Amino acid sequence: MLDLKFIRENAALVKNGIAAKGADDNIDAILEGDEKRRALIQEGEGLKAKRNEVSAQIGKMKKAGEDAAAVIKEMDSVKIRIQEIDEELKVTEEKLNELLLTVPNIPHPSVPQGKTPDDNQSIFEWGEKRTADFQLRPHWEIIEKLGIIDFERGSKVSGAGFPFYIGKGAMLQRALINFFLDQAAERGYKELQAPIVVNEESARGTGQIPDKEDLMYVAARDNLYMIPTAEVPVTNFHRKETFEEKELPVKYAGYTPCFRREAGSYGKDVRGLNRLHQFDKVELVKFVHPAVSYDELETLRGDAERLLQLLGLSYRVLLMCTGDMGFTQTKKYDLEVWAPGQQRWLEVSSCSNFETFQARRMNIKFKSRETGKPEFVHTLNGSGLALPRVVAAIIEQYQTPEGKVVVPKVLHPYTKFTIIE
């Protein structure tokens, strides 16, 4: 959420930013609502000041044994008017707040202008795309042959997109999770095991509501949301809290299952592990000082990249353009791993700066050493990494002509086996 005052004072800037994201703005309606709101506040507070004054006077009169009936009667009309104004103010503020929640974050100046994914900039590529003198197969063929992931039984038990991981398939994934968490710990992220269902306020805090409600599974009876990413509980961990400046940056790594409805995304890119309703992910979350948040974004990206390098998976880094960035971010990098069996890139991480957008919704501040006053922190997060697509990439990258899979060396201490056959 953007600051109302900021919008008031920088209306043109905000409008341009929203336009760059390819969205329609409702800034004029917001400004109008804001003006109405302030007018009501002024009138209401004036009357309340009067009421307080008279009430104090009545108290004194009663103490002195005087009859205050006449003065009390006089306050009747004031009381009614205050009620009217409060009611109107409440309605006005609710409307305004709703509008405010639909305003997207505005892009950082370093973000390239663009409308579609084609306008994203590929800024870095690492590793050689694997080639072989035999036909490289997509991971789902290898998986089926090896019997390490079972999609059909998953469908029977839960539905499409909820696979079982079996034997070495399960162990490989577990090894990756531990590897990711250990690496994160080495880089100063504190491990956090989080709830995987959250209440409405939390979903609102990180911006899934109202923008992306259809993304989530809802346990309606208990009014709980299944998390689409650990970002939600981990960032909300510090909701309504104030850090000391010297505590920053605060960094967490959270491993959780993630649930996404993926409504309307049926098509060619959903085969195998490419797109699931439930998947595992290690998420990195940072709370940082506003002055360094873009540096922190770079190191966050570096932390995620490092994992792919250690696994020996070729990948590229995309700097997302204004139009493909999403509602809450000011700047975002995607890491895409190369899947040689499919001859395509798979997104395995998304590293974003939200500046104060989430911090405002969640009221997360730090006490500035300079001013002694609380200011909003900047929040960042990035996957480190999303599991199924990494598994897919490993299977395709490390496949042998016989359809076996060699386990990347860094995982050997975790898997205790070196080949899946």
Next chain:
RNA sequence: GGAGAGGUGUCUGAGUGGUUGAAAGAGCCGGUCUCGAAAACCGGUAUACCCGUCAGGGUAUCGAGGGUUCGAAUCCCUCCCUCUCCGCCA
């Protein structure tokens, strides 16, 4: 799930309708004292919003939301959370 107790400022903890944004103590910051420190003493020590160029003024906030009242931390209702006991249970 049942029965009971309770939620007050950074913390401990007073306060059951009328200068209570809220006693007192602790902590923290500043000052006096000291060669310096400790102790002692003095002063300060919330957040948000509105008006105002500033100085400053105002409103709201004692778990959350409603209600009663001229006036609510204090009375009533609903919800949330914590603790104790019972039941159930990985």
